[in-house]
Amino acid sequence: MSDDSSQTHPLYATDRDEVDALLGHQGDPGPEHLTTAGRLFMRYGDFPGAEDIKQDLGKVISSWGLDRSGLNTKCREIWSSGWRPGQKLDAEVGSGADVDDRDS
Template identity: 45%
Template sequence: MADLKDQRHPQYMGDRQIVTDLLGTTQPSDRNLADLARLCIRYRGFQGARDIQADLLKVLAQWHLTEEQLYAKTREIHTTAKVFATHNDGRDDWA
């Protein structure tokens, strides 16, 4: 079996800044919760960005949430509010 090599995610630099900001947040806003959920999904199972993956778990612990609780909160948020403003730069952030 060949050794698996860690990959670099194309969104790493921007995501790293968001995660750093989340680590410094004690009272998360709806946007913070949505960012955390989005990044947890993005990096789940990703072969690389181990620092981001570890920090996402730290943020969950700081905010006293499990992933399931986070996703329940963000589903509720998305049914009542528009958290992410649309960007007209032609880029999608779902990679």
């Protein structure tokens, strides 16, 4: 009797695309990259399968000079700052109603 406990996660295909995008990213990771990696580590950390995703996530964070603990720390800092997915860090926020509208 074989002990084949490996499973396929229902979000594997979507997550595989996200991991591939992280692997192909050039330059320093932004909040979106870091939180995506953190989210996927949480999803697959104890999951019995998807070993390729786990290995590639390890490669990604290693290429960023991080380990799991460092990634978690950065993700906590990002979330604590008020950042949310899809939000640009340098984007101006607000309606513009507070802008001084004088004619020159």
